[in-house]
Amino acid sequence: MPCRTAILISGSGTNLQSFIDKVGDGTLDLDLCLVFSNKPGAFGLERARKAGIPTACIEHGDFDDRESFDRAVAAVIDEARPDLIVLAGFMRILSPWFVQYYEGRIVNIHPALLPKYPGLNTHQRVLDAGDEWHGSTVHFVTEELDGGPRILAGRLRVDPAETADELQHRVQTVEHQIYPQAAGLVGSGRVEFVNGETWIDGEVAEKPIVETFD
Numbered sequence: 001m002p003c004r005t006a007i008l009i010s011g012s013g014t015n016l017q018s019f020i021d022k023v024g025d026g027t028l029d030l031d032l033c034l035v036f037s038n039k040p041g042a043f044g045l046e047r048a049r050k051a052g053i054p055t056a057c058i059e060h061g062d063f064d065d066r067e068s069f070d071r072a073v074a075a076v077i078d079e080a081r082p083d084l085i086v087l088a089g090f091m092r093i094l095s096p097w098f099v100q101y102y103e104g105r106i107v108n109i110h111p112a113l114l115p116k117y118p119g120l121n122t123h124q125r126v127l128d129a130g131d132e133w134h135g136s137t138v139h140f141v142t143e144e145l146d147g148g149p150r151i152l153a154g155r156l157r158v159d160p161a162e163t164a165d166e167l168q169h170r171v172q173t174v175e176h177q178i179y180p181q182a183a184g185l186v187g188s189g190r191v192e193f194v195n196g197e198t199w200i201d202g203e204v205a206e207k208p209i210v211e212t213f214d
């Protein structure tokens with residue numbers, strides 16, 4: 001049975017689309033059982049509906065605090081019975097309660113070569129620093145923002161003449177390859193979260209898998 005997978009989004013959902021496309025063409029063996037958004041206008045919800053995936057939306061503005069929102073989200077997620085939760089541009093900081101409740105079962109993609117550049121505006125920060133390499137990293141989610149154990153990173157060489165928007169576009173193209181790939185590895189059981197670390201094929205991984213793109 002393919003791994004039941006819920007995808008959480010807040011926006012355009014191009015990463016979600018890459019999952020939909022790869023499940024559709026048979027190159028990714030996941031059962032996409034729910035797409036959840038905290039924003040009703042998120043275009044990703046449209047993508048999910050078009051693909052026939054169940055959707056749900058709860059707006060965080062209706063809640064007094066982070067944890068009560070997260071508990072409401074978890075109640076909706078649990079109805080879909082996912083084994084894996086994929087954060088794909090879900091622009092909410094998760095409460096410690098949520099992270100502990102789903103420990104080892106949440107993955108995130110962050111547009112930087114972690115541990116460099118956690119947080120926002122990563123592309124501009126990379127250009128400002130004059131870095132040679134940039135990219136994106138898939139990691140398990142822990143309570144440390146963008147700090148959980150890494151699974152897979154995709155890197156590309158920075159062109160110092162490009163704009164942050166151009167760099168972002170190139171990084172997103174990388175994300176559309178590495179995120180389904182990494183989620184597939186978790187879904188198949190080859191990659192696991194054990195005692196706060198990433199294990200790949202039964203061995204602790206000191207470093208993520210790194211793939212280089214043009």
Ligand code: GAR
Binds near residue numbers: 014016089111136
């Ligand atoms: C992605 O580039 C992802 O790396 C980023 O949001 C974008 C969502 O795009 N996530 C973060 O910055 C999380 N810290 P999408 O909605 O088109 O998939």
